[in-house]
Amino acid sequence: MFTGWEVCKKTVADRDDPLAPCIDPIFGGEGRWTSNFNAANHDSGQKVLFAGTLYETIITDTTANPDEGFNDVQIALDAIVAHPSTPEFICWKLLRRFITDEPTQQMVDAVVAEWNLTGGDLREVTRAVLSAENLLDPDIVGEKIKSPQEHVLSAYRAMRGNTQIAQPFFLAYANLYNWMARMGHLPYNRVEPDGYPEKAPPWLGTNQFLDRQDYGMFAAADPFAYGTNITQMVADYGLDTAEKIVDFFAEVLLGGAITLAERARAIEYLNKDEFGNETPYDDARVRDTVGFLLGHAQFMER
Amino acid sequence: MLGKKGRAMRGNRDRPNTGRRMFLKGAGLTLTGVGLSSLFPTPFIHHAMAGPTSNKRLLYIFLRGGNDAVNTVIPHGDPDYNTTNRPTLYIAPEVAIDLNGFASLHPSLSDLMDVYNAGDLAVVHRVGYPEMTRSHFDGQVIWENGDPTNPLLFEGWLQRYIHEHLADGFGRFPAVGSPNSGVLVTGEQTYKIDVANPDNFDYGAYAGSPKRDKYRAGWRAQYEQLSLNGLYRSILSETEIKLQDAIDEYATWDQANWHPQDPVSADYLYPVDATTDPGGIWPDNSRAFFKNLKVCALSLLESDGLSPNGTRVAGAQFGGFDTHETQDESGFHGSLLAALGYGIRSLYLVLSGQANEPRGYPSIWDDTVIATMSEFGRTSIENGSKGTDHGNATVIFAAGGSINGGVYNADAGSWEPGALFGDEGRDLSEVTDYRAVFWEILRDHMGAEPLAADAIFPGYSLLGLTEPGIVGV
Incomplete structure (x- = not known):
């Protein structure tokens, strides 16, 4: 799915086009570093996400039209967002990032509730993660070691x-x-x-x-x-x-x-x-x- | 003075069952300290109380990134290994090193042949576990924590092995890792010493000045008296104390001035700089790997049963095996394998007393097993980037004087047609569970008590796994 993606410099006009040509990073003039899809390096075969489950998603073979392979990422992200496990996973990750290495189910549930209420508005979800209850609970202070x-x-x-x-x-x-x-x-x-x-x-x-x-x-x-x-x-x-x-x-x-x-x-x-x-x-x-x-x-x- | 970080109010909060406590409950046998042993008059505890009887060692090498098992030990006897499936990565039998008429080593692994021909190298192909993950993160943790059902458990099976057998003569530093021990020796107690920079494992500030003794003593006092009321406080405290002990012990090993040589060619066995690698043969990552292996070898050689460090487990990490792109251009994968092969051969010469070195360390080869691991193998079909993607079963090399040398799971009798695509029509299917390999090493080589199996690998006795039989009993 993700094969073929790389970073290169493109003109400002082309910066959002993953299929636009790259320019020389030094002599190519003004440009921006951005993502590029190199179809020659992409695994164009068929892939199946969540195989055998209700959420099975087939990403079709793009060998005949190599440039279409760049859609694989979008299809995969859409399928992941639609999966019912995603809210809990993201909420748990955010709690673990900001609050404690071992979030309780109760903490996760509270943030997932905010997700469900706001349709996954990440600003509101993050606000729930950083709630006073989580930040000021003396039991939770010091449960993250600095990287x-x-x-x-x-x-x-x-x-x-x-x-x-x-x-x-x-x-x-x-x-x-x-x-x-x-x-x-x-x-x-x-x-x-x-x-x-x-x-x-x-x-x-x-x-x-x-x-x-x-x-x-x-x-x-x-x-x-x-x-x-x-x-x-x-x-x-x-x-x-x-x-x-x-x-x-x-x-x-x-x-x-x-x-x-x-x-x-x-x-x-x-x-x-x-x-x-x-x-x-x-x-x-x-x-x-x-x-x-x-x-x-x-x-x-x- | 207690400020906003004061812990006096700390209460007990339920945590998810991801910690050691779950094991303790299930196993019902685990020691929390040697002093408790008399409370549990079981055969296992009798063994644990028997005192320092074992001087066995284990040295593991974790190949991070997922090593391509199919090009490491090549199944030339399988017609699916061909230029259709691997257009640029295919290695012809003529250039590979035949092992048994079916499987061959990657040509860059030629240094392994001395160990193999001595009958001391087991090549165990198709190792994995049921429904292997293709995630690096989960896969590495699973290989290290010994529990495929719980990739969130950051507690190693070697940690539990050490914990269960602490009374068996372990000294102050049961495990040494370089650059680190990974999750394998991570847990609620600190048994490991990590030496990230072998040339610089000491405080550098005010080196040689009494000021250095001043801050060291101050920190030691702080951590010895540390309040343990916090998630990581016991680890913080134990780690600091171990560190200070280890710095002094490590200095006596003097690794920077130890340069063992090949007894025949006089090549340096640890080519780590311009002096020991005068031809500049080895790239920087290989040199760093050799230096880490040197520390591991010394930690085991210095532990002779009378030594206060008592190191029985040493571990090195070697990264870069995630070969998604241009796997064999410029010998990328081959370069990693060459370093692995040379590193294992050097360990063989050094630990068996064959190396030319002035200290005259006696052979500990019969007491030592070296084993590699990697989180998964790679796809049997080459991808569009001239590389391979995350796959399934991988290969383990195990070497040592007590190892039954030979090729396991890769001969005409055991390698069924279609095996290369036996996992989801995509990857090499597994035959042997990694837990069976390592439990066999722990029990039959390291002397682990059979009853400790379930405490070390959760649920092991119910899994019905077949052990490969690589350790001579």
């Missing part, structure tokens, strides 16, 4: 990361890219066509931990290579004691979910040098303490 990409970028934002202030300017971009590559999560770069995992377990190996914690420490400790700006945050918010600094970053990074023991440990981290001696902290040790907090379990949770 590597989310981990890297959320830490970066929380430290006022700005790729433009890194020195040289491309270094921060290269660093973030490399960390995501190491963690196996570059956007649109999954080798297999199944997509990146949605559930947490594949992202929770020992090596993931190593990279997540190492990244946080590097990015916090090295403002030049990463374009992070923790020192300015400390100044802007008037954080003039170890307690204020730890409490502020515990709120920003960990949503305030820090135990008394964890808080005490972080304050000690800030107040003592690497030899265990209590000495006045400097900017570098403040940055290290932020890196230390980024390695906490709470930061891995979304």
